[in-house]
Structure formats: structure tokens, C-alpha cells
Amino acid sequence: MPRMDGLTFLRKIMQQHPLPVVICSSLVGKGSETLSKAIEYGATEIIAKPQSGTQLFLQESRITIIDAVKAASLVKPKKLVAARLVPSKKQNADVMLAKPLGSAMSETTERIVVVGASTGGTEALTRFLQALPNNCPGVVIVQHMPEGFTRSFAERLDGLCAVSVKEARNGDSILRGHVLIAPGNHHLMCKRSGARYFVEIKQGPLVSRHRPSVDVLFRSAAKYAGKNVLGIILTGMGDDGAKGMKEMHDAGALTIAQDEATSVVFGMPNEAIKAGGVDKILPLDQIAGQLIR
Template identity: 60%
Template structure:
């Protein structure tokens, strides 16, 4: 049998520890090796047995989670998934956690709500499994474990949101739109790519797997760092040169067109490829609406979300790029897109922005 992913839960709430353990152990690939009520107890457990993944609360007695995370990353890097409340302040704190080395985030408010745990349980397990494959600065995690998701629900494709492309995408014009998909490790990868773009860069739409409300704080942070304007997408927002729209957490984002102008549609809907927002939904909509006017970019992340949609974009005439393995925290999503034949070029992270600008110059 394949070795299970061993998880250490660190949270001062006994009810959260109990609920999170039950959610994780419902997956046969995961084993909760222990729980701790604060970082000092956790440090003792780590000395006895090193986990594959840690789930870490932000606010705890004696030492807060961010401080513990920074110490851990300096002394013994282990993939960490942060837990926080569903608040604006919590979102800002989690951005600090990602900068400090956390791999991903889950929401404590959702963990504690047993009556609304179905979709959330799927995401929690997927986040933890993705984290187990993350490449950290001093630690290389094996990708030998299966990347397939073993959630309790049927894995839906983009057919659940819109039918396949009809082959009648808009003809080539002078304006292009860039569609980007990312997951685990994507928050920092997107920051690096967007910081390298000038104020007149092509219009861009992004799906980054993350919880609701977190995307607003993420977009605000990027907007303060980048020359391009970055915002969380709202239904009907136009796609404009020098502007970046990020799909809101827990909502799908589709690219649509009226004449030669693009705008986004933000919708509810089922989990697609076990995600909401889904990269496959965005990419399929781009294949239908933009065709050869689009560029697709798939970046670091676990699983196969975006692989089908990227192939559809390529078949519709779009130019498609994948982040390479060496610069990806997790090479799952790019690897799947490459394997399905949807990728024209594979590039390291620090060359993707330049490629976007080269395509803009050619259009």
C-alpha cells in the first residue's frame, strides 16, 4: 500500500482539532498522526516524528501561528497549511503567512460548520494532499504519491457550467486577452509574474484556487505592488489593457465577448474538477469567446484543473504556455496540461511575463 500522508493539526480549539481530524481521516490517503493545542506542544511532537503536512491555526496562546511558521521555515521546513477565520483581517494575516512560506490556506469558519461541510471537506482534503507534494527551499517532497483526488463526490468537468467550444471563436484581432490558472504555490508565483508587467500589458483574467473573501485581500495586495491594476472580478467587469481580474473565491469566472470587447461573467455553480473557481471553466470560456486572440498560461498547482480547458484553447487557436517543473512549487497542473497536448511552450516562471509581452507585440 502507498504510504499515507501524515498530518499534524495545531489548533487551540479542541472542537476544531476533532472536526478537522475527522474530515482528513475520511480520505484513505491521509493519516492524522497527532494534534497539538499550541506551537510548543507541536514542537515536541515534531521532534518525535516529522509530519508530511502541518495544519496551523493563526491565533493561539503563548505563540501565534505566523511566528511559529517563520521559525519552522528557518529550522525545519515542512509544508504548512494555515487556518484562519473568514474575515478581512484574517485574509490579510493569511497573506503574511503565504509570504512567510505557508503553502495554502483553509477557513476555520467552514471547518466548524458541520452542516455546510460537504464541498469544504473536499477542498480541505485536496489542499492537504497538494501541500504534501510541495517543494520547499530545503526540502524536496516526492511526487510518487498518486495525484488523483479521492473525494466523496463525482468529479465534474467544465460541461457542468457550459458546453464544449463550437469552433466559432472570434477571428484574430489586434487585442489579446491572457487567461491564467494557478493553485498551490500560485499566490507568490502570480505576484512575481504580475510585478514584471508594465502598465500597458494585455488584459488578464486569473483563476487562483483560494477561499471566498481571501481573493479580495489578495487582489488588493497585488494592486499595491504592481504597475497593472488588479482587482477581484465582479460580474460584468470589462477586460481592459493594463487591468487584471482575479476570480472571486467560491465563484466561477467565465470570459465572454460583445463584438470585439471582452467582459467576465461571475457565477455560482458546482465544483468543477473539484474546484470553484475552476481553471477549466475559465479556459473553456476563453476558447469559445476569444479563440486565437487568447493566450493561456497554466502555473504551479496540484491536480489536473485546467488541462482540458487548455487543450480546448489550443485547438481554438490560442497560444498556450505552462510553467516549468523547476520553478513550480507543485508541478501537477502544468504536467497534466502538457501530457494532454495542450501546451505549446514550457517556460520558467521568470520568463512568463516576457512571453506575454512578446505575444502582445506580435498581435
């Protein structure tokens, strides 16, 4: 692109002839500006540009790119008028932690919130988190996003929301008024020690075709928080999170799925609904209110 960089091209095409656009970038060093502008201009997906490396790395990059293109094919983009606020074998969460057996410890009454999102999730999460007060229960999020972009995404949200938002680090406590976002290319699990909830960051294989995986987060919440957790699944392609949400539901958690009308892609919420793990189906703008109630 000798006369125009990728972000300028994205802005122009979304103004003149909106199309689903997947940004494939190596500019992780400049992630904050690149990510913010790509989201603002309406990119459907943002993935890290594959590099030469191990066979496993290349296989996983292939899966990521194919899934991103498939997801983009289902999106109906809107015309950009102004800036918006905004391995081949499929593995399940068994590879990261065992299924919950019985009910989780319930000595504490402290609540936590776990959220999963993918395609369209960057804007959905922005709107959801902006509606939360600064004393809301602690929130833990898995958004399918490549390594190098999650920190700048969290920093962007931190500047837009009343709650404090950061990329999660291993051992971070889950606290009221704070939001932790899983770092790209790492699984995130909720754990508990006494009355304290905290997160554990781990490597591992792709689960439900993703790392981080919503299923891993949701299973850990079912296992260690049980009825003290509220689970939310937002827009996204595929079925990551469906099994984990059913496990949370069976453990006594309240579970919410974003409705079809407000989802960019109704894949993940729909699969969770079909699996029988969803208590409420709500438009995006009503989910924060339900959480607060």
C-alpha cells in the same frame, strides 16, 4: 495555542525547521494582514476554516482540506530567511457552459490573457505580474483560494505591480493594463459583446474539484476569444485546467505551461502538457517576456 498565534508559529517553524504548512483560518475579516503574512512566511496553502452548515458545504470543505494536505505533501519548502515578495464526483466544465464549437468570433484583434494556478501560485503570480508593463493585454486569473482571501490577495498585488489588480466583479471589462482575479468560491468566465471582453461571475458545483475552476475559465476563453487569447497554466496540484487548455489550443490560442524546475508542484502544468494542449513550456521568469513578445 495559548502563548503563540498561528502566524508567529508559522514564521518560527519556517526559520528553524521548514515544513509544508497549511493555514486553516477563520480570520477572513482580517484577511489582508492574515493572508499577506501567511504568504510572506511561506504557507503552502490557505483554506477557510469549515463551519457548520449544509451537507454540501461540509462535503466540499472535506474535498478542499484533503486536496490541500495532498498538495502540501509534494512541496519542498525553503527556509525562511527574509520576507518574500510574493461533491465527491468529479465534474467538468460542462456543468457551467457548453464546449466551444468551431472558431470564436475574430472580428477584434484585441488580445486577452487567462491564467490558472493553485499550490505555489500566490508567489508565482506575484513574480509573473511584477514583470508585466502597465500597457499589457488584460489578464484574468483563477487562483485556487478561499472566499474572503482573494480580495486582500488582489489588493496586495496591486501595491506591488505596475498593472492594476483587483478582485473581479460581475460585468467587469477586461482592459489593457488591468488584472482581474476570480473571487473565492465563485466560477469566473470570459464573455464577449462586440469588441468588448468582460467577465461573468457565477456560483455552481465544484468543477475539477474546485470553485473557482481553471477549466471553466479556460473553456470560456476558448469559446469567446479563440485565437485572440493567450493561456498560461502555473504551478498547482491536480489536473484542473488541462482540458480547458486543450480546448483553447484547439481554438487557435497560444498556450504556455510553467516548467517543472520552477513549479512548486508540477501537477497542473504536467497534466496540461500530457493532454496535448501546451505550445510552450517555460521557466516562470520567462513567461511574461513571451507574453509581451
